[in-house]
Amino acid sequence: MFGSAIIVFRETLEAALLIGIIAAATRGLSGRNLWLAIGMGAGLAGSLVVAGLTGTIAEMAEGAGQELFNAAILGIAVLMLGWHNIWMATHGREMAAQAKSVGLAVKSGQREMSALAILIALAVLREGSETALFLYGLAASDGSSRVSLLSGGLLGLAAGIAAGWALYSGLSRIPLRHFFTVTSVLILFLAAGMAGQMARLLIQGDIIRPLASPLWDSSSLLPMDSFAGNLLHLFAGYEARPSGMQVLFYTLTFLIILAGMRWNRPRPRQATAT
Amino acid sequence: MKALVLACLLYPLASLAADAEFGLTIKDHRFTPSELKVPAGQKVKLVVSNLDSTPEEFESHELNREKVIAGHGKATIYIGPLAPGKYPFFGEFNEKTARGVIVAE
Numbered sequence: 205m206f207g208s209a210i211i212v213f214r215e216t217l218e219a220a221l222l223i224g225i226i227a228a229a230t231r232g233l234s235g236r237n238l239w240l241a242i243g244m245g246a247g248l249a250g251s252l253v254v255a256g257l258t259g260t261i262a263e264m265a266e267g268a269g270q271e272l273f274n275a276a277i278l279g280i281a282v283l284m285l286g287w288h289n290i291w292m293a294t295h296g297r298e299m300a301a302q303a304k305s306v307g308l309a310v311k312s313g314q315r316e317m318s319a320l321a322i323l324i325a326l327a328v329l330r331e332g333s334e335t336a337l338f339l340y341g342l343a344a345s346d347g348s349s350r351v352s353l354l355s356g357g358l359l360g361l362a363a364g365i366a367a368g369w370a371l372y373s374g375l376s377r378i379p380l381r382h383f384f385t386v387t388s389v390l391i392l393f394l395a396a397g398m399a400g401q402m403a404r405l406l407i408q409g410d411i412i413r414p415l416a417s418p419l420w421d422s423s424s425l426l427p428m429d430s431f432a433g434n435l436l437h438l439f440a441g442y443e444a445r446p447s448g449m450q451v452l453f454y455t456l457t458f459l460i461i462l463a464g465m466r467w468n469r470p471r472p473r474q475a476t477a478t
Numbered sequence: 479m480k481a482l483v484l485a486c487l488l489y490p491l492a493s494l495a496a497d498a499e500f501g502l503t504i505k506d507h508r509f510t511p512s513e514l515k516v517p518a519g520q521k522v523k524l525v526v527s528n529l530d531s532t533p534e535e536f537e538s539h540e541l542n543r544e545k546v547i548a549g550h551g552k553a554t555i556y557i558g559p560l561a562p563g564k565y566p567f568f569g570e571f572n573e574k575t576a577r578g579v580i581v582a583e
Contacts, residue, residue: 211570258533259548267525267554270545334535334546338571341532341549408543410497410521410556417559418542428539445542 205349205356208342212335212357216364219247219324219331221438222394224368226320228375229292229387233313243321247328254329255336271409277326278402282457284323285395289388290464291316335361390439392461397441399457403450404443415448497523497556504547505529507572518562518582524555534576538567541580558582 223244230236254261254273261269295313335357342353378386406412423444426433436442441454498517502524503510516522528534531549538544541560547553557565560582569576 207573258546259551262546262548262551262553267552270553337533337546337548338535341534341571344532344549404542408545408556409554410523414559423539443542444539447542 208356209360212360220368224371239317243324247325250329251332254333268409396458400454403453417447418445509578535570540565
């Protein structure tokens with residue numbers, strides 16, 4: 205029972221944490237809850253479809269279908285997270301400066317929210333389809349342990365959602381002054397980590413070269429299956445044995461989004477008067 | 479200059495040369511062979527066939543690989559080039575029984 209709880213927990217966690225961060229980062233935007241719900245609903249429905257099509261997707265592109273599919277999802281997610289951060293570089297400051305104007309930037313806020321709903325749908329789709337497959341496997345297996353395995357799975361699901369919720373409430377407690385800085389930094393690392401994962405998938409499918417594999421090996425210092433390693437992997441895309449290409453994708457994404465945020469940051473008073 | 483730019487752009491794309499291919503089979507949530515010898519220092523194509531009706535996830539921290547394989551499905555995973563050594567892998571959905579190791583030499 206604990207085994208299946210942990211597997212489902214791990215699969216759910218990634219999506220739940222992303223939703224927690226996005227939900228926190230968009231507080232104050234009107235219609236946020238509706239958009240979040242649309243994103244999650246679409247993602248759940250999509251994950252069932254993708255789980256059913258796993259075999260078909262895997263056989264596409266000469267066996268690299270799954271990698272291409274997941275890499276495309278990650279690529280879109282990176283673009284949206286990057287865009288969110290660059291957008292927030294101006295709007296976050298405005299919102300922090302005038303904390304009470306909740307309905308601020310309603311028009312651009314709606315566009316932002318619809319893009320983030322897609323992002324959430326994709327995150328739920330990716331992690332949800334694996335969870336659905338795993339749970340399906342449990343349900344299809346016979347044997348007396350089925351009920352306990354399934355209830356373990358549900359327990360894991362609940363724990364993953366609880367973790368996302370805890371992160372959300374934790375972030376919401378941060379004073380508004382520092383709030384957008386914290387969420388922006390979190391999202392910056394998250395996006396870079398996703399870009400690294402995208403590179404790993406493309407290498408696994410033999411679409412791009414690994415360059416150096418691995419570039420370094422820190423598995424004796426901080427193994428991937430340790431608690432700290434897992435946590436760093438989730439939030440910052442840590443890999444104990446990354447290939448050179450993964451590090452390249454990671455670094456470039458990090459720098460490009462950071463540059464966009466700097467560039468879009470409002471200038472001091474006299475400059476913004478125009 | 480143009481040729482150089484083109485070469486730089488194309489370099490990251492994987493080469494089309496034939497790769498050494500190795501097979502793994504999943505049956506009753508176990509990998510056969512449980513120890514697979516592959517050549518070190520070159521890219522290896524791993525084809526994992528799942529004979530079970532339930533899905534499995536091939537995972538290895540050492541190889542930095544992770545892939546879901548549908549029930550009665552097949553998956554291609556490229557690994558390496560590997561330094562000589564042992565690289566354990568496991569099936570995440572049935573971690574107790576589905577275990578194996580790739581030996582690069």
